[in-house]
Amino acid sequence: MGIYLDNAATSFPKPNKVSEAVYDFMVNNGTSSGRGSYKKAMESDYIVYETRKLIGELFNFKNPKNVIFTSNITESINIVLRGILKEGDHVITSSIEHNAVWRTLKTLEKEIKINISIAKCDNYGFVDINDIKELIREDTSLIIFNAASNVIGTIQPIKEIGKIARDNKIPFVVDGAQSCGAYPIDINEDNIDILTFTGHKSLLGPMGTGGIIINCDYDINPLKTGGTGGDSSYEYQVDYYPNKLETGTLNVGGICGLREGVKFIKKEGIENIHNKEKELTSYALKKLEDVKDIIIYGPKDCDKITSVISFNIKNKKAEEIAHILDRKFNIMVRAGLHCSPLAHKVIGTNEIGTVRIGIGYFNTKEDIDKLIYGLNNL
Ligand SMILES: Cc1ncc(COP(=O)(O)O)c(C=O)c1O
Known part of the structure; x- marks a missing residue:
């Protein structure tokens, strides 16, 4: 899958x-x-x-x-x-x-x-x-x-x-x-x-x-x-x-x-679900920060966000990144405005959109590692 x-x-x-x-x-x-x-x-x-x-x-x-x-x-x-x-x-x-x-x-x-x-x-x-x-x-x-x-x-x-x-x-x-x-x-x-x-x-x-x-x-x-x-x-x-x-x-x-x-x-237990997603989000934020030329939007603090992270990579289109991640690495992420143009005005990406990852309860740190590998080898 x-x-x-x-x-x-x-x-x-x-x-x-x-x-x-x-x-x-x-x-x-x-x-x-x-x-x-x-x-x-x-x-x-x-x-x-x-x-x-x-x-x-x-x-x-x-x-x-x-x-x-x-x-x-x-x-x-x-x-x-x-x-x-x-x-x-x-x-x-x-x-x-x-x-x-x-x-x-x-x-x-x-x-x-x-x-x-x-x-x-x-x-x-x-x-x-x-x-x-x-x-x-x-x-x-x-x-x-x-x-x-x-x-x-x-x-x-x-x-x-x-x-x-x-x-x-x-x-x-x-x-x-x-x-x-x-x-x-x-x-x-x-x-x-x-x-x-x-x-x-x-x-x-x-x-x-x-x-x-x-x-x-x-x-x-x-x-x-x-x-x-x-x-x-x-x-x-x-x-x-x-x-x-x-x-x-x-x-x-x-x-x-x-x-x-x-x-x-x-x-x-909803607390356990929340804690696991928080841990994965914190892990993803830490790893993403080391990706070359990345811009991460929003609070980079897993206590202040759900398990959603938006980012861009300088000089690369969000759609292109999502496409390569899918075709080359079999990793599914979203690119674009995510039905929320208002939010993109808040972070200044209304013209370009973002790549968005949405982490779920069944994801693992390995999934994040593979994403990072993909982003480092676009
Ligand atoms: C904040 C928010 N509101 C509303 C919706 C719409 O959800 P649905 O398509 O299930 O009606 C979404 C879906 O992405 C959402 O993220």
Whole structure:
């Protein structure tokens, strides 16, 4: 297969039980959840319920009904932003967001004239808490930040930002794409009102899974309407979670896989996973620094970042480096803007992009050594 170092895009490999569970469900069950009352359908209901519960527990959240499944975090973010924001509302975000947040906000700016204020990040990707305080207005209706950058890994002070939002009674939404499953998050301690997640990255589940954890009473208008399996004679979308935001047949096969991903994380211990990835990241940072003509972006400190590192090599195109690493050394890394042009403005690479490595739980120091060998022999 080669050496996979693109875990920030999607994690690979997955624990064996993830694919086994998807296969087992498709072969031995295959029924819809929330619809039928025969035994197999009840099993399907239970799988979905247990997965809601396990995901909630991972973030110290005790209300499985408020764990909503979606097809990925992009859908989650769309549901939340479009469900809360109204014409002319004011929103605060950061200058390092992924397009899942940024394009959705820009689209809403065009469609319903929301006003966007940006808390500027420094060269290392950190926002200044005081800037956020200053940006708050009377009509601020939402604050949204990623917990960690997908380009330079910077971990934001989410707890402090959440406290400001709470003090001002403004819904605080977190894009947890790079964080959920990678390091401990406590939805209450970290003052998060709405946590959005994707299933296929550090949660180790299959693509096509994601969700929203709603830890507040703010109203979210449903983006989609349709069948929910219950209250069918009622002509409008029901007003209770999860059905209010979860319409149409669920990806129960995918959810089976996600359940195993989350069980794996619980069994290994999220602290242990985090520590192993930190150790590999620290090792990679140290080794990369010795590569001739390399420029490494972001905080070069494994305590301040997730296991994502962006770099360039002077006089070489990022795409060319990634291409040679793949074709000559069978090493998979990403090159370009990584769906986050804003982050590249922060580090000054919006014209050239970066090479990005995303280290995962199943990588080894040997993988890093081979990467370094490849970079030294391009
Ligand atoms: C910070 C961040 N937000 C959102 C996304 C979008 O994730 P998905 O494609 O699973 O919806 C990503 C994926 O790279 C990400 O890194």
